[in-house]
Amino acid sequence: xxxxxxxxxxxxxxxxxxxxxxxxxxxxxxxxxxxxxxxxxxxxxxxxxxxxxxxxxxxxxxxxxxxxxxxxxxxxxxxxxxxxxxxxxxxxxxxxxxxxxxxxxxxxxxxxxxxxxxxxxxxxxxxxxxxxxxxxxxxxxxxxxxxxxxxxxxxxxxxxxxxxxxxxxxxxxxxxxxxxxxxxxxxxxxxxxxxxxxxxxxxxxxxxxxxxxxxxxxxxxxxxxxxxxxxxxxxxxxxxxxxxxxxxxxxxxxxxxxxxxxxxxxxxxxxxxxxxxxxxxxxxxxxxxxxxxxxxxxxxxxxxxxxxxxxxxxxxxxxxxxxxxxxxxxxxxxxxxxxxxxxxxxxxxxxxxxxxxxxxxxxxxxxxxxxxxxxxxxxxxxxxxxxxxxxxxxxxxxxxxxxxxxxxxxxxxxxxxxxxxxxxxxxxxxxxxxxxxxxxxxxxxxxxxxxxxxxxxxxxxxxxxxxxxxxxxxxxxxxxxxxxxxxxxxxxxxxxxxxxxxxxxxxxxxxxxxxxxxxxxxxxxxxxxxxxxxxxxxxxxxxxxxxxxxxxxxxxxxxxxxxxxxxxxxxxxxxxx
Ligand code: HEM
Numbered sequence: 001x002x003x004x005x006x007x008x009x010x011x012x013x014x015x016x017x018x019x020x021x022x023x024x025x026x027x028x029x030x031x032x033x034x035x036x037x038x039x040x041x042x043x044x045x046x047x048x049x050x051x052x053x054x055x056x057x058x059x060x061x062x063x064x065x066x067x068x069x070x071x072x073x074x075x076x077x078x079x080x081x082x083x084x085x086x087x088x089x090x091x092x093x094x095x096x097x098x099x100x101x102x103x104x105x106x107x108x109x110x111x112x113x114x115x116x117x118x119x120x121x122x123x124x125x126x127x128x129x130x131x132x133x134x135x136x137x138x139x140x141x142x143x144x145x146x147x148x149x150x151x152x153x154x155x156x157x158x159x160x161x162x163x164x165x166x167x168x169x170x171x172x173x174x175x176x177x178x179x180x181x182x183x184x185x186x187x188x189x190x191x192x193x194x195x196x197x198x199x200x201x202x203x204x205x206x207x208x209x210x211x212x213x214x215x216x217x218x219x220x221x222x223x224x225x226x227x228x229x230x231x232x233x234x235x236x237x238x239x240x241x242x243x244x245x246x247x248x249x250x251x252x253x254x255x256x257x258x259x260x261x262x263x264x265x266x267x268x269x270x271x272x273x274x275x276x277x278x279x280x281x282x283x284x285x286x287x288x289x290x291x292x293x294x295x296x297x298x299x300x301x302x303x304x305x306x307x308x309x310x311x312x313x314x315x316x317x318x319x320x321x322x323x324x325x326x327x328x329x330x331x332x333x334x335x336x337x338x339x340x341x342x343x344x345x346x347x348x349x350x351x352x353x354x355x356x357x358x359x360x361x362x363x364x365x366x367x368x369x370x371x372x373x374x375x376x377x378x379x380x381x382x383x384x385x386x387x388x389x390x391x392x393x394x395x396x397x398x399x400x401x402x403x404x405x406x407x408x409x410x411x412x413x414x415x416x417x418x419x420x421x422x423x424x425x426x427x428x429x430x431x432x433x434x435x436x437x438x439x440x441x442x443x444x445x446x447x448x449x450x451x452x453x454x455x456x457x458x459x460x461x462x463x464x465x466x467x468x469x470x471x472x473x474x475x476x477x478x479x480x481x482x483x484x485x486x487x488x489x490x491x492x493x494x495x496x497x498x499x500x501x502x503x504x505x506x507x508x509x510x511x512x513x514x515x516x517x518x519x520x521x522x523x524x525x526x527x528x529x530x531x532x533x534x535x536x537x538x539x540x541x542x543x544x545x546x547x548x549x550x551x552x553x554x555x556x557x558x559x560x561x562x563x564x565x566x567x568x569x570x571x572x573x574x575x576x577x
Contacts, residue, residue, distance in 0.1 A: 002039055013253040015060075017067045023253075024071065027261040030280070032068075032252070033287065034061060035075040035102040038136035043081050043107045050079030051089060058093050065097070073287065075102040075132055083116040087123045099287045100130030100180070104137065105162035112162045113169030121171075125179035130287050134184045135159045151256060159188025164197060167218045168209025180223070180286050184249060186233065187224035191240045220316075223286050225249025226265055226278055227258065234268055243274040243321035247282040269334075271324050330417035337410045344403045351392050352428035358392075359435050359466055361385045366469035366515075370476040379511040386518035393525040400536045408540050415547070422446075422548025423533075427453040434460035436526075436564040437467025446548070467565060470519065474498045496570035503575060520568045530559055 001007060013019045024032055036057040042050040054077045061074035076093035078086035080103055090101055101124060105112060112118075112133070124131050138144070138154030163183055166172055183190070197215045200207035211218070219241055227249040228234050238246050248265060251257030258264060265278045283289075315321060326346065329338040362385045369378035423429065424446045433440070439461050447453040464472070474480040480498040482491050499516060502509040534556045537546075546552045563569060 007039060008254070011253070015064060017064060017069070017072060020253075021069065021071060027250075029250070029261055031071050031073065031289075032250070033073045033075060033099065033283075034064065035132065035134075036061065036077055037254070038102075038104055038134050041077060041104050041136060042079070043104060044137075047079045047082035047085055050081060051085050054079055054089055058089070058096075058098065062097055073099050073289075075100050075130070077102055078120075080104065080107045080117065080120065083120050086120050090120075090123060090129055091127060094127045094129055098129075099289070100124070100132065102132045102134055105133050105135045105158050105183075106137070111165040113165040113171045118171050118175065121175055121179055121181065124181075125176045128178075128288055129180075131179070131181040132184065133159070133162050133181065135162070135188065148256075155185060156188035159183050159185060160190040160193065163187060163190045163222065164215075166222075167215050168201075168207075168211055170210035170212065172218050172221045173212045175221075177221075179221075180288070181221075182223035182225060182247070182286055184225055184227065186226065186228040186237050186246075186249075187222075187241075191224070191237050192233075194240065219245065223247060223282065227251055229258065229264065231264065231268055234264055235270070238270060238274065238278070239325055243270065243277045243324065244282055244285075244315060246278050247286060248279055271327075273324055274321065277321070329414075331414040335410065335414045337406045338414050340403065340406060341411070341414075344399065347399065348396060349426070349428055351396055352426070352432060355389055355392055356428060356431055356435060358385045358389050359432070362389070362466055363435070363464060363469045366466070366473050367464070370469070370473040373473075373477045376511055379515060383511065383514045383518055386515065386522060390518060390521045390525055393522060393529060397525060397528045397532050400532045404536060404539060406540070408542075411540050415541075419547045420549065422546055422550075424546070424548035424550070425450075427457065430457055431460050433562075433564075435463075435465055436522075437465040438562055438564055439465065466519070470515070470565075471495055471498070471567075474502075492567060492570065495567040496574055499567055499571040500574050503571065516568055516571075519565050523564050523568065526564070527560060527562075530556065530562075534560075 011019075013023065020032065024030070040053065040057060042053045045053075058074075058076040061076065065072040065074050074097075076090065076098040078089045078101055080086050093101070103117075103120075107114070107117065110117060112121075121131065135155040135158035138150040138158055140154060141150055144150050144154060194215065197207075201209075201214050223245050224237065224241060225248065226234060226237070226246050228237060234246075248262055250261045252261060262279055265275055268275070270278070327339055327342045329335070329342065331338050362382050365378045365382035365385065369375070369382065372378065424443075427447060427450070430443050430447070433443075434457060441461060444454060444457055444461075447457055471480060474495075479501055480495060482494045486494065502512050502516060506513060534553055537556060538553050541552065543554065544552050546555070550556075
């Protein structure tokens with residue numbers, strides 16, 4: 001009863017660990033965090049009553065946990081209408097063994113950005129207390145008398161209001177980074193309407209509030225639970241917040257909780273690493289729990305450095321959660337091998353990115369060498385970076401073998417979903433060709449559907465290639481002099497002879513010869529890549545046409561004659577003359 005009004009039927013699961021623990025076993029739940037329900041906050045009562053109430057529930061919760069065989073932990077409650085009393089009760093509770101506090105998203109007319117509440121949140125951070133914000137005392141109730149609308153409509157909006165208040169007021173800018181705060185029910189309607197908030201922030205000065213950054217920048221300041229009851233909503237929530245910010249919320253044992261706790265996460269399309277974050281890893285971090293499941297006798301590992309939450313971690317630096325969300329198989333039901341197909345291509349693209357980065361460095365070094373023909377430093381640097389490019393390309397040649405573990409029949413099972421996506425559209429592969437000197441404007445046509453890629457490739461067409469930079473440097477050294485009006489063949493011949501002159505004076509040009517050898521090796525490895533790709537294609541689709549519309553293997557064979565630096569090969573012929 002709330003006063004003399006019926007509120008909810010409850011049963012002994014609320015207070016009896018003998019009932020709770022077997023249910024946890026049935027649901028595969030190892031550890032549960034309990035808290036009193038928000039109707040018991042008593043924020044609308046005199047503060048001393050609310051404090052008395054809080055103490056009763058807080059101590060009762062610890063008694064319940066004591067009978068929970070180590071599998072129950074608790075969050076306390078505080079009389080939030082009185083900040084000093086709240087801070088003192090929180091400190092008492094943290095000393096007594098609570099892991100944090102559950103608060104409502106407002107106290108009467110005061111939202112979470114109220115200076116007193118912000119002071120309390122500061123105190124929570126100082127105490128290392130996890131804060132769970134639960135919506136309560138929903139607005140507009142006179143218009144929602146029926147159908148549990150205060151829960152289904154009011155609560156999500158209340159929660160959104162709590163988050164927006166903390167962001168726009170600038171409270172997050174003032175609060176310490178180590179504050180661990182979580183909003184219930186997936187953050188209510190916040191995530192779905194974040195775009196609207198961001199748009200208002202960008203275009204309407206009055207909507208900006210007092211925060212330093214646009215709203216999206218604050219998503220790493222809070223957690224949300226996973227209680228959204230819809231697979232696509234969960235996917236969206238994780239994509240928006242990041243897999244390190246969402247954790248299983250059960251609402252157990254109340255009627256709007258998940259039946260089959262954790263089943264939404266377990267049956268989702270998230271990766272197993274992400275599921276691990278949502279099903280426990282994030283909660284451990286949020287609650288400040290260490291792993292307690294180390295078997296007795298296990299040697300103590302070296303004491304890890306505990307990063308503060310404002311410091312970089314392995315995952316935040318490498319954006320692991322974002323990276324793991326970038327695989328979207330098209331087959332339905334998902335074919336087992338499609339993930340491999342996606343990941344192999346993605347790793348190629350990542351290495352292409354590194355190759356472009358290093359080859360840009362090679363161009364810069366060669367141009368610097370051309371500007372200072374006496375200095376050897378830039379020549380060494382070019383050779384050093386080229387060595388990296390050859391090592392990467394060696395790995396790229398090898399990597400096809402992983403894809404060859406896929407049976408042709410298995411590829412055919414999802415190939416139909418790919419059309420017209422094709423390697424033809426690999427912008428970075430074409431960029432690599434252009435950057436090395438193979439500038440074939442015709443290939444631009446495959447990039448018309450993506451204007452940014454098209455513009456980037458046009459830029460590469462205009463800019464000096466590795467080939468240009470290399471021969472410009474030889475010209476600056478006085479090794480290359482092409483007469484006006486020379487034919488293409490004569491030009492190539494002159495360049496080959498310039499290379500030859502380096503090899504013939506090994507004593508003086510060891511460093512340049514090293515550059516030549518690296519460039520030759522790179523050329524050779526790219527041809528090996530083309531060949532291995534053709535072998536893969538024939539092994540998987542035989543002589544069929546490609547999804548990009550080419551004749552397939554017979555088209556690809558024509559590309560085997562492509563060389564970035566034909567002069568380096570020609571010089572060898574001249575040498576043996
Ligand atoms: C099942 C595996 C694969 C098959 C069956 C396949 C098939 C083909 C075919 C038939 C083409 C010719 C263009 C077309 O008509 O689509 C092509 C081009 C291409 N593929 Fe693949 N491919 C596979 C895997 C890969 C992988 C792992 C990469 C790595 C990035 C890759 C990169 C490329 C590139 C860059 C081209 C353009 C080559 C050029 O124009 O010189 N392919 N592929």
